[in-house]
Amino acid sequence: MIGDLFSFLTSSIFEGFLTASMRLAIPIMLAAIGGIYNERAGISNIGMEGFMIVGSLTGFVVSYYSGSVWIGILAAIFLGILLGLIMGYFEITLKVNQVVFGISLNLFCVGLTSFLFRIIFGITSNSPRITPLPTIMIPILSKIPVIGPILFQQTALAYITYILVLITAIIMYRSAWGMNIIAAGENPEAAETMGVDVIRTRYYAIIISGVLCSIGGAFLSTASTGLFVQNMTAGRGYIALAILVIGRWDPFGVFIAALLFGAADALQLRTQLFNFDIPYQFLVMLPYILCMVVMIFFSKSSRAPAALGEPYDRGGKKSEI
Amino acid sequence: MKKRVLLILFCFVLASTLLFAACNTKTEPTAAPVIEETKTVAEVPAAEKSADTSVATDKKSDVKVAMVLSGPINDDDWNSVGYNGLKKACEELGVEFAYSESVTDADAERVIRDYAARGYRLIFAHSFSFGEATLKVAKDFPETIFMAGTANELTENMGTYDNPDYQGAYLAGMLAAGISKTGTIGWVDGMASPNMLANLHAYQAGALEMNPEIKVLHTFIGSWYDPPKAKEAAIAQIEQGADVLSSQGVGVIDAAIEKKVWALGAMTDQNFMGPDVVLTSVMWDLYPCIKNVTQEVIDGTWKSGNRSYGIADGAVYFAEYHGLDSNIPADVLEKVNAKFDAIKTGEFEVPHDTSEVK
Numbered sequence: 001m002i003g004d005l006f007s008f009l010t011s012s013i014f015e016g017f018l019t020a021s022m023r024l025a026i027p028i029m030l031a032a033i034g035g036i037y038n039e040r041a042g043i044s045n046i047g048m049e050g051f052m053i054v055g056s057l058t059g060f061v062v063s064y065y066s067g068s069v070w071i072g073i074l075a076a077i078f079l080g081i082l083l084g085l086i087m088g089y090f091e092i093t094l095k096v097n098q099v100v101f102g103i104s105l106n107l108f109c110v111g112l113t114s115f116l117f118r119i120i121f122g123i124t125s126n127s128p129r130i131t132p133l134p135t136i137m138i139p140i141l142s143k144i145p146v147i148g149p150i151l152f153q154q155t156a157l158a159y160i161t162y163i164l165v166l167i168t169a170i171i172m173y174r175s176a177w178g179m180n181i182i183a184a185g186e187n188p189e190a191a192e193t194m195g196v197d198v199i200r201t202r203y204y205a206i207i208i209s210g211v212l213c214s215i216g217g218a219f220l221s222t223a224s225t226g227l228f229v230q231n232m233t234a235g236r237g238y239i240a241l242a243i244l245v246i247g248r249w250d251p252f253g254v255f256i257a258a259l260l261f262g263a264a265d266a267l268q269l270r271t272q273l274f275n276f277d278i279p280y281q282f283l284v285m286l287p288y289i290l291c292m293v294v295m296i297f298f299s300k301s302s303r304a305p306a307a308l309g310e311p312y313d314r315g316g317k318k319s320e321i
Numbered sequence: 322m323k324k325r326v327l328l329i330l331f332c333f334v335l336a337s338t339l340l341f342a343a344c345n346t347k348t349e350p351t352a353a354p355v356i357e358e359t360k361t362v363a364e365v366p367a368a369e370k371s372a373d374t375s376v377a378t379d380k381k382s383d384v385k386v387a388m389v390l391s392g393p394i395n396d397d398d399w400n401s402v403g404y405n406g407l408k409k410a411c412e413e414l415g416v417e418f419a420y421s422e423s424v425t426d427a428d429a430e431r432v433i434r435d436y437a438a439r440g441y442r443l444i445f446a447h448s449f450s451f452g453e454a455t456l457k458v459a460k461d462f463p464e465t466i467f468m469a470g471t472a473n474e475l476t477e478n479m480g481t482y483d484n485p486d487y488q489g490a491y492l493a494g495m496l497a498a499g500i501s502k503t504g505t506i507g508w509v510d511g512m513a514s515p516n517m518l519a520n521l522h523a524y525q526a527g528a529l530e531m532n533p534e535i536k537v538l539h540t541f542i543g544s545w546y547d548p549p550k551a552k553e554a555a556i557a558q559i560e561q562g563a564d565v566l567s568s569q570g571v572g573v574i575d576a577a578i579e580k581k582v583w584a585l586g587a588m589t590d591q592n593f594m595g596p597d598v599v600l601t602s603v604m605w606d607l608y609p610c611i612k613n614v615t616q617e618v619i620d621g622t623w624k625s626g627n628r629s630y631g632i633a634d635g636a637v638y639f640a641e642y643h644g645l646d647s648n649i650p651a652d653v654l655e656k657v658n659a660k661f662d663a664i665k666t667g668e669f670e671v672p673h674d675t676s677e678v679k
Contacts, residue, residue, distance in 0.1 A: 016560040020553050027549075114393065114423070123395045123404075126593045132575070224549035225575045230393055230423075234547040265550075269557045272540045279677070280513065284543035 009145050017266050018149035023224065025262025026158050027052070027216040027233075031240035032247065032254045033161075033168055034212025040172065040249055041205035042185035042307040043091055046102025048213045049237025050109030051083050055217025057113040060228040061120055063130045069222045072130075073157070076218035077211050084210025088203045095311035106237070114230035132226035133157060150259070155223045157215070164212065168251040181205055185305035188312040198312050213237065242291050248302045257294075264290045384443065384619050386411055386611075387436040388420040389429060391448035392545065397571070398588045402484075403447040405589075406607030414615055430454035437462040443618045445611070446470065449514055455479060466618050468628075471516060475625050482610050484516060485631030486588070487523035488664055489603035490567070491671045492639065492657055493585045494527025496600070497565040498535045499653030500583060505536040507563035509554045509573045511545040515675040517569065520587075522674035524567055531656065538563050539678065548572030556580065565600075574599055583648075590640035600648070602640040609636050632664045 008014060031048045038045045045051075055076040063072030087105065090096050121128055136159070138152040151162070172178040180201050183191035188198045216236070221228045243261060247254030264287035272283050295302075386407065394404035404420060411418040419441070421432050429451045436444050437458055445468045446455040452472030459467045459479035467479040475481060497506040508524055510517050521539055528535045538561060540554040551572030558566060559576065565583040568574050574594040577584035584595060586602030610630045617623040630636035639661075646654065663669035 013560050016556065020556060024549075024553060118393075118395070121395075127395060127397055129594065220549050225552055225572055227548060227571065227575070229396070229546050229548060229571055231546060232548055234544055234550070266553065266557070269540060269542070269550075269554045270561075272554075273538045273558060273561050280541045281543065284541070 006145070015149040015153075017263075017270060018146065019153050020266035020269070021259060021263035022150050022154055022158060023262070024265045025258040026154075026161055027219045027224070028236050028240050028243055028261060029255060029258035030161055030164070030216030030219065031213045031237055032243040032258055033164055033251060034209035034216070035240060035244040036168060036172070036249055036251060036254060037181065037205040037212075038202075038209040039244060039308055040185045040305055041181045041202045042188060042305055042310060042312065043088075043202050043206050044098045044102065044309045045087065045206065045209050045213075046099050046241070047083075047087055047105035047109075047237075048102075048209075048240050049233055049235065050102075050106040051080060051210050051213035052217030052220075052233045052237045053109050053113050053231065054079055054083060055214030056221040056232055057117060057217075057228055058214070059218025060130065060221035060226075061117075063222055064128055069130065069133055072222055073215060073218050076214045080211035080214030081207050082210075083214065084207035085203075087210065088206040091206070091311070092199055092202050095313070098309050098311075110231050117228060117230065127227065127229075130222065130226040133223040157219050157223045160215075165251045165255050172251065177201075182305070184312075185307055188307050188310075192312075192314070199314070202312070213240075216240070239288075239291070242295065245302055245304075246291065246294050246298055248298070249305065260294075261287050261291060384416050384615070385441045386416055386418040386443045386445070386615055387441040388418070388445040388447055389424050389432050389436070389451065390420060390422045391426075391429075391450065392423055394420070394422045396546070397591060397594075400447070402588050402605050402607050403445070406611045407445065409608045410612035410615055414612065414619070416615060416619070426450045426454070430457055433458045433467070434461070437465045442466060443468070443615060446472075449516060452481075466623055468614060475627075477625055480614075480623075480625045480628065482607075482614075482628040482630070484605050484607075484637075485629050485671075485673075486516075486603055486605040486637050487519040487673060488632045488671045489605070489637045489639065490520040490587075491523040491527035491664075492661055493567055493601075493603050494524035494529075494537075495531040495657050495660060496527075496649070496653065497524075497567065497583075497585060498528035498531035499657070500600070500649055501532075501535065501563075501565045503562045503564045504532070504534060505538060505562040505564065507555065507558035507566040508537065508539040508569065509551055509558065509566060510539065510541050510569040511551075512543060513541055513677065518675045518678065519673055520569070521678060522676070523671050526672055526674075527660075531653070536562075542570065545570065548575070552576045568599075586640065592640065592643045596643065597645075599643075600645050601642050604638050604640050606630075606636045606638075609634055632661065633667065 031052055035045055035048060058079045059072040059076040062075035063069045066072065090101050091098050133155040135153060135155055142148045142152040180196045183196055184198045184201045192198050217233060220232055243254055243257045247257035268283040268286040272280055388403060388407045390400045390403050392400040394400050400422065407418055407420060424432050433444055433446055433455055443466045447470050449471040452469045455467050455469040455472065456474055456479060459476050463478055465478060469479065469481050471483045472481040506528055508521055525537045528537050538558045540558060542550045542554050548571045551570040552575050555566055555573040555576030559580045559582055566573055566577055567585045569587050574584045574591060577598040578595045584599050586599050588605050590604065591602045592599040610628050614628065660669065664671060
């Protein structure tokens with residue numbers, strides 16, 4: 001019995017499912033980890049989808065011309081900083097409605113990236129390709145049943161993601177700066193009284209968010225596949241918002257939630273092959289339904305930062321816009 | 322302070338835009354906006370004009386052709402086929418043409434109506450989902466001729482064309498089953514549109530003819546353009562033992578490269594995506610259809626109905642093997658070629674089945 005279970009857990013089909021779960025989770029996880037910073041600081045970022053697609057394009061184009069995926073990812077980070085600054089300027093300095101700005105940024109970025117891709121490569125019948133990042137098997141660790149395939153049979157960008165999760169946890173729970181971020185998102189007036197520069201903290205948070213979303217997008221075009229097509233993020237930035245809520249704005253919670261979503265997606269792709277008497281449309285819905293169901297159970301215990309989405313005014317005046 | 326930040330931001334945006342533009346060395350100057358792009362081709366070269374009879378030339382010059390597409394024209398797939406066919410046919414006939422790409426179903430009627438109002442005599446609505454929108458516009462513009470891709474309802478000035486690439490899918494199924502060593506082959510698709518279902522059924526039928534024991538896996542990812550997901554779907558099939566994959570979406574070939582299995586492209590020659598693994602592609606060429614229809618409109622002989630250009634018309638065929646045909650057993654290749662000829666002569670009819678699959 002236990003032997004059967006063990007041989008199932010180490011079978012190539014089950015291991016394939018586990019590695020696929022993490023591969024599908026990484027881009028969403030990166031964006032959602034970024035979301036922790038800005039939402040904890042009290043800024044909502046509906047524009048994650050837009051950040052991601054810009055990251056996808058930048059990562060791809062720069063990798064293509066420089067010949068190095070890592071230079072492409074660096075460029076994506078640079079664009080992430082830029083987008084974070086733009087969003088910060090609108091949402092923190094100008095105090096525009098954060099939901100409206102986020103959505104318009106998404107629509108703008110989808111159009112912009114398609115346009116730029118066409119400008120750069122023209123209309124060719126041979127769409128450009130790059131060699132994606134290879135899978136790196138971590139010696140010894142990758143051989144551990146279940147944990148090995150999930151965590152240690154991935155691309156380098158996935159390993160960087162794990163480190164980012166850890167760093168985020170340390171920043172949020174073990175550093176003074178993390179406390180400042182949380183304070184800025186819970187009670188900005190009190191934080192300011194205690195000497196925290198709320199505006200600056202929020203700017204840093206949104207820039208970090210931009211960078212992580214952008215890397216998440218670049219993962220799609222440089223690690224998952226080595227190509228770019230318009231709107232290739234396909235709603236992953238929006239799902240990251242849901243993952244953020246399910247993960248309760250906690251780095252490890254987000255890690256687990258994203259992994260669950262990835263596992264549901266990997267599972268439905270495999271379930272389709274068994275020709276069960278279920279229309280494929282229902283299987284395609286599976287990860288999204290799971291998200292909603294989990295949210296029903298978590299809605300009571302999950303609490304958003306108190307000042308989330310509220311613009312902060314130094315004089316204590318509430319903005320009207 | 323605020324102003325300075327703004328200034329720096331604008332400089333960044335400007336700089337990055339220039340950077341992108343600077344990379345643009347290989348592009349033709351005609352590449353322009355994304356959503357609604359209109360490209361006009363110059364009139365017929367003088368030499369060609371003089372060779373023709375003057376009456377015909379006069380007629381030619383006032384017919385303008387437009388195409389409305391549901392996706393980007395460089396998708397190496399459905400929309401590339403539409404655009405390439407339009408471009409080749411219109412340039413050859415020397416007529417002016419225009420197109421709008423990435424038009425959503427909700428916008429289709431407005432875009433089609435706009436072309437009709439601007440005096441385009443012949444309008445192609447290149448998506449199976451544009452039928453209804455085309456019908457509405459066709460009623461208001463009885464002088465304009467409309468051709469909608471796989472539409473159900475037709476009128477006197479609205480015809481349809483379908484893509485019998487399922488004939489090619491049958492051959493692809495035979496080929497896949499013939500070269501498979503594991504006895505399992507795969508099919509990764511976006512959504513179950515009628516055309517895709519016809520293709521899948523034909524692929525299965527072809528595979529079963531070649532090897533009655535063959536197992537055909539199929540997955541729909543629920544989206545036309547999601548390469549990472551298509552790749553994951555393909556990897557899942559490979560893990561279940563599939564060693565030949567029919568690629569109906571970007572990303573499948575990438576999985577084939579990574580896992581070293583065979584892939585069969587669709588719509589255009591997709592060998593460039595994986596020169597070592599894309600054995601061949603089922604090609605669909607819309608050029609003969611567009612050329613004939615345009616010529617008929619010019620001559621005034623056009624009649625409503627369904628235009629079906631398949632293997633017999635040279636519109637559906639296999640792309641070249643790019644030197645990979647040495648991997649196909651001789652008897653398999655022989656059978657596939659014989660079947661191709663049988664379909665061409667009408668001796669064999671590929672079953673057309675658009676029923677839902679599980």
